[in-house]
Amino acid sequence: MLSGEVAVLVAGTGGVRSALLHRGRLVQGHAAEVAEQVAAVEAEHRPRWVWWSAGDAARPLVEARVHLARAWDVAEAHRLLHGGFEASPALCWAAVHGLARDSVPAPPGDDLFDLVGAEDLPPDDVLVDARGHLRADHLRWLEDPAHLGAWAEAALTVAHRQLAQAEAVSPRLASTVTSESAAALLCLELERDGLPLDRARTEQLVAEAAGPRTVGDVETTAARRARDETVLRHVPGRESTDLRNPAQVKEMLAAVGVDVPTTRKWVLEAYREVHPVVDALLAWRRDERIATTYGYRWLDAHVGPDDRLRGRWTACDGAAGRMTAENGLHNLPAALRPGVAAHPGHVLVRADLGQVEPRVLAVVSGDTAFAAATRADDLYAPVAQRLGSDRAVAKIAVLAAMYGQRSGAAGEALKGLEAAYPVAMGLLERAAASGRRGEPLRTYGGRLVPTGRFLAARPPGTDPQLDAARGRFARNAVIQGSAAELFKAWAATVRASVRELGASVVLCLHDELLVHVPEEAAAEAVRRVDGSLEAAARRWSGGAPVRFVADTSVVRRWSEAKD
DNA sequence: ATTGCTACGTA
DNA sequence: CGTACGTAGCAATG
Incomplete structure (x- = not known):
């Protein structure tokens, strides 16, 4: 992976300086100047670009519409190797040098730094401190452009060590890193390009739910009252109910004979016929969602003058x-x-x-019988045939196996599935078991998924409900996560x-x-x-x-x- | 001002 | 509701 042509791109923290390191040659300057060099290197060598993170280093290039094909994103690699989302340079550096994450020094400004910090800093021209960590004040240190070369070398060091770690973990992991790195680059392009909208049509749809645009508090309040009125007119004597307060809504419903534990949509759905206020309330909630979350304020804030949602x-x-x-x-x-x-x-x-998820299960588990079912456009058809059941039952069983669902008809249907596809079902059960024990697991592409993350204070084995939740999470994560990689x-x-x-x-x-x-x-x-x-x-x-x-x-x- | 809860949109 | 995410409003907490 990193054996071919490699180039490093890093950003400084002082203004808009960045640096490019390629074949031992360091080019640094303002981001725009460096972007030109980057484009030239890309055109001539099409290297794999190494950076601490795409958002940090590649953003100016994406904005300048310089297309880069291949990358090794140190932050994405770290997330794959070690799980979780946090992936600062200091953490990535520590991880590849075998240093514990809680030994990473706090940055200046932090209370802890004031206690133990300044005297531990290395000399001004050195990036790594006495304990082997990136110097705690490296962000401030990087304001000096003279340090960008060392910063680029450090990124390259981390990338090479990550590759070695990745290869030791799984034969697919390095390839997953490059794919995820490209996805991170794509994310910047998605931010830049936005989603094209037909603004007039969107405004019209918002108006259908929220009413016309209002100007000023008085008009806005009046429009809100008018929307509320569509519900409250069904409950004479209770017009003062605050529809945005679930406790008051529950009380109002009880008064008209709808006694529910919560006012959630799927609970209320069963009562549509019981009293007309239920239907009115559900319609109100749908409109209220658009009015509050996807209304005019949303349009104005996130849709640009070029009619793109960003x-x-x-x-x-x-x-x-x-x-x-x-x-x-x-x-x-x-x-x-x-x-x-x-x-x-x-x-x-x-x-x-x-x-996609059952097809992914076939790959991840290597179950040849289940893989055979993926030859069909509708894979539930052959599964149903093998189970001797309806397609609907087969579908519920497969989904239940992947999601850990137990309610409804799923339980019975699962038994047949275990007999027909023991390899696939075995994989899911093993994943669930790791989850129940709070042990991490890896997706097909090699991403580490921690399962001990739910309420770290309560360890596995102390709360059966929590263990079951961890099991469902793990069972699903191996499929959802692998599908995300594909x-x-x-x-x-x-x-x-x-x-x-x-x-x-x-x-x-x-x-x-x-x-x-x-x-x-x-x-x-x-x-x-x-x-x-x-x-x-x-x-x-x-x-x-x-x-x-x-x-x-x-x-x-x-x-x-x-x- | 932040946090937790309820609620709901998407897959 | 089986899992994940982001967003908003309200209530309770500082």
Whole structure:
């Protein structure tokens, strides 16, 4: 991995200085100057770029629209190797040097630093302190551009050591690091490019839920009262109920004969017929969600003058390693999806993975019988046949096995599954057992998933309910986390393969991709999105006999797609 | 001002 | 509700 051409890019903390280290040559200067050199090195050598983190080093390049193909992101590598989300340079450095994480010195300004700090700092030209850690004040130290060369060398040292550690852990881990590193780069591009909206249509959809835009507190309050009135008119004598206060809502419902333990949606759903206020309340909640979270304030804050919705993206969360996004990019209500639309001259290529989690289970477990079922477009059909049951029962059983669900019909159906696919079910049970013991596990790609994280104060074995929760978490994490790795490998491959079409990935949603494509390139983009899945799945699964499928279509609006 | 809870949107 | 995430409002806590 790091045996080929390598270049290092680091950012200073003094203004906008950065540095590029390539073949022993150090170029440093303002980010814009260095960006030019970076582009030249990329064009000529296409190296693997090493940085402490993409957000830190690559952001100016992404903003300057310099495309970089391959990276080793030290922070992402650290998250994979050691689990969790925290991945500061000091922590990454400590981890590859075998130093305990709680021995990492506190930065200046911290109370602890004032106690033990300043006299432990090394001489001004030295990055590493007497105990082998990065100097505690390295952020301030990096304000001096003279230190950027050492900072780049340190990143390279960490990357090489991470590679060695990765290879010792799992044969797939180094490849996962490069894929996750590309995903981190993609996250910066997603932040830069945003999700194209049809602003007028989106405003119209918001208006349908929240009413027209209001000006000033008086009007806003009046609109709010008008929305509340649609519920309160069903409960004469209780018009003063605060609908935003669950306790008051519960009391109001009790007064009309709806006695519920909580006022949650799935509880109230059963009472729609009992009293008209229930239906009105649920409709109000749906509208209130749009009014408060996805209303005009949201539009004004996060949709740019170029009609693109922007938010921060993270390549992996702290649990199993899914991507996350802010500002509604990952939880936009379905009602607003018609507002997500290609801009003039473009279309959206929308692709989502079909039944990705059971297919991932087939790879992770190496269960040949279960893998055979993935040859079908609908894998639940052959599973049902083997179980001698309905498709619906087969589906519930498979999902229950992966999620640890016990309620409903799942329990009975699971028994047949254990007999039919002992290898796959054995893997899930082993994962659950590690979780119950509070032991970490690794995803297929090698990401360490800690399970002791729930209430560290209460160790495994002291609370059966907590142990069961850890077991469910672990059972799910090995699947969800591995699926996230396949997805990111796919997204990174799409990123690379549609670029020359003038297309770009504009949304990643766990098993779904939206690509913004110039109209004339639509058909070719579809081919490349599908081809990328085949290539990414083959690489990720090591050629396992497991089929992955995508439903790929060309649409103007996100809502046009099925489902 | 921060934290915990309830609630709900997405996968 | 099986898991994960982000966001908002309210109540209780400092």
